[in-house]
Amino acid sequence: MIIRIQGNLNPYYIQTLCMLFFPGVKFPENEECTPETHVVTVNMTETETGVAADASILQGETKTGGIWQENWNAAIGDKDRIRKIAAGRAFMLAGEAFTGFTPPWGIMTGVRPAKLVSEYLHAGRTPEEAASMLEKEFFASSDKAHLAVQVAQAEDRLITDEKRKDCSLYIAIPFCPTRCAYCSFVSYTSPNLLKLIPDYLAALAEDIDHTCGLIRQLGLRVATVYIGGGTPTILTADQLDFLLSRIRKWIPEVEEFTLEAGRPDTITKDKLETAVRYGVDRISVNTQTLNEDVLARIGRKHTAAEFFAAYETARQTGLKAINIDLIAGLPSDTADSFRATVDAILPLQAENITVHTFCVKKSADFKADGMFDRDGLEAMKSVQYSYRALTETGYLPYYMYRQKNTVGNLENVGYAKPGYEGLYNIYMMEEVHIIFSCGASAVTKFVFLPAEDGSVRIERIFQPKYPYEYLREQTEGDRKRRMDLEKAAAAFYGLE
Numbered sequence: 001m002i003i004r005i006q007g008n009l010n011p012y013y014i015q016t017l018c019m020l021f022f023p024g025v026k027f028p029e030n031e032e033c034t035p036e037t038h039v040v041t042v043n044m045t046e047t048e049t050g051v052a053a054d055a056s057i058l059q060g061e062t063k064t065g066g067i068w069q070e071n072w073n074a075a076i077g078d079k080d081r082i083r084k085i086a087a088g089r090a091f092m093l094a095g096e097a098f099t100g101f102t103p104p105w106g107i108m109t110g111v112r113p114a115k116l117v118s119e120y121l122h123a124g125r126t127p128e129e130a131a132s133m134l135e136k137e138f139f140a141s142s143d144k145a146h147l148a149v150q151v152a153q154a155e156d157r158l159i160t161d162e163k164r165k166d167c168s169l170y171i172a173i174p175f176c177p178t179r180c181a182y183c184s185f186v187s188y189t190s191p192n193l194l195k196l197i198p199d200y201l202a203a204l205a206e207d208i209d210h211t212c213g214l215i216r217q218l219g220l221r222v223a224t225v226y227i228g229g230g231t232p233t234i235l236t237a238d239q240l241d242f243l244l245s246r247i248r249k250w251i252p253e254v255e256e257f258t259l260e261a262g263r264p265d266t267i268t269k270d271k272l273e274t275a276v277r278y279g280v281d282r283i284s285v286n287t288q289t290l291n292e293d294v295l296a297r298i299g300r301k302h303t304a305a306e307f308f309a310a311y312e313t314a315r316q317t318g319l320k321a322i323n324i325d326l327i328a329g330l331p332s333d334t335a336d337s338f339r340a341t342v343d344a345i346l347p348l349q350a351e352n353i354t355v356h357t358f359c360v361k362k363s364a365d366f367k368a369d370g371m372f373d374r375d376g377l378e379a380m381k382s383v384q385y386s387y388r389a390l391t392e393t394g395y396l397p398y399y400m401y402r403q404k405n406t407v408g409n410l411e412n413v414g415y416a417k418p419g420y421e422g423l424y425n426i427y428m429m430e431e432v433h434i435i436f437s438c439g440a441s442a443v444t445k446f447v448f449l450p451a452e453d454g455s456v457r458i459e460r461i462f463q464p465k466y467p468y469e470y471l472r473e474q475t476e477g478d479r480k481r482r483m484d485l486e487k488a489a490a491a492f493y494g495l496e
């Protein structure tokens with residue numbers, strides 16, 4: 001796609017708007033213009049009273065356009081904000097005419113709509129006013145504006161000032177038994193790389209010692225621990241015992257301890273009993289869909305029956321909360337089949353159900369076999385159904401995030417029965433407090449307490465991305481990383 005801009009506008013903003021209508025689109029430098037190329041043009045004209053945007057999308061013989069005028073208005077935002085609204089609205093008109101698709105979140109490109117709503121609520125707006133602002137300023141649909149308000153209210157109930165002084169700990173196990181077709185995470189799956197697991201665990205244990213030592217030195221309380229993946233239950237029961245005992249040595253008390261077990265084909269009774277023995281109280285058994293054809297197409301290597309068996313095993317261990325991950329809009333899945341998945345999951349009475357929307361890595365991957373739900377209609381119906389079915393049976397949406405390139409420009413929503421919300425998800429997503437992270441690809445995030453103007457400073461410290469690099473950097477790299485961590489901690493406490 002080629003983008004041409006005239007006027008005061010950040011090209012990156014227009015790129016993110018393009019992704020709303022063309023998921024997976026790329027913007028190569030010096031792209032040759034052929035009859036297949038989409039050419040987006042945005043012209044901005046400013047006067048003393050406001051700004052006018054004129055946007056068009058051209059491909060071969062097809063051309064659509066949109067025009068929008070917005071007055072400078074300090075009550076809405078500064079000039080940059082007003083320019084974005086004008087350009088966004090003009091582009092949205094052009095995009096709707098070109099594709100016949102209306103993005104449900106309008107021109108909202110941020111990851112966390114609920115955070116914005118929370119800011120409106122804290123500034124004294126009523127929930128109705130906050131929803132109406134999302135509709136007027138971002139052209140979000142009233143359903144989505146209402147959802148964002150519900151999530152913001154749930155988060156506000158759960159995030160107290162006390163929680164901001166705590167921290168959480170994330171442990172990465174980036175290994176999986178096989179690779180799902182849609183995977184965009186760092187995870188080793190080949191038998192040769194899986195042989196690294198014992199060495200990885202030894203290095204991870206040292207990482208945990210150092211990180212937890214620092215947490216103790218800083219006098220912080222660990223509110224939640226989350227072991228994520230990959231697929232953490234790829235570890236044997238003995239390996240889990242080793243890992244969990246190391247964590248417990250440092251953190252005897254914790255509010256929530258999650259093992260994102262993950263793939264049903266790795267879950268066994270002895271692994272879960274080991275987890276429960278060390279106080280794990282929340283796990284995730286993820287099927288994504290119960291449609292056998294779709295499971296096979298996306299390379300999940302487990303059946304619906306295996307999912308139910310793994311869920312039953314988990315239930316019998318007496319865990320406090322079980323989460324089930326689903327994905328709406330998977331290649332070749334339909335709204336009817338997703339509805340059947342949701343209907344079959346509901347009787348299980350899982351405490352948490354998370355409904356993700358399929359994220360397109362490269363549109364070519366799915367266009368190639370004609371399986372890509374480009375306009376997202378099936379995904380949209382699936383998401384609408386899941387919201388209705390879950391809220392009518394006692395679940396509430398409590399956490400939400402958006403990603404670029406999701407089918408239908410839809411969101412990912414965590415639903416919970418009241419009192420069973422996954423706290424780590426909220427603390428991490430809403431940047432409530434420091435998240436210390438151990439393991440390859442993990443990122444430690446220092447969240448500084450809000451400044452007087454409400455702004456929050458975040459400092460990130462990255463671990464090496466791949467397990468191989470993580471192991472290689474056990475000497476020099478490790479020392480440097482530890483120094484970075486200690487420096488950031490010192491800055492956090494004003495000790496520099």
Ligand code: SF4
Pocket residue numbers: 175176178179180182183184185186187229230231262263
């Ligand atoms: S289970 Fe998750 S991390 Fe593992 S291959 Fe599948 S999508 Fe990737």
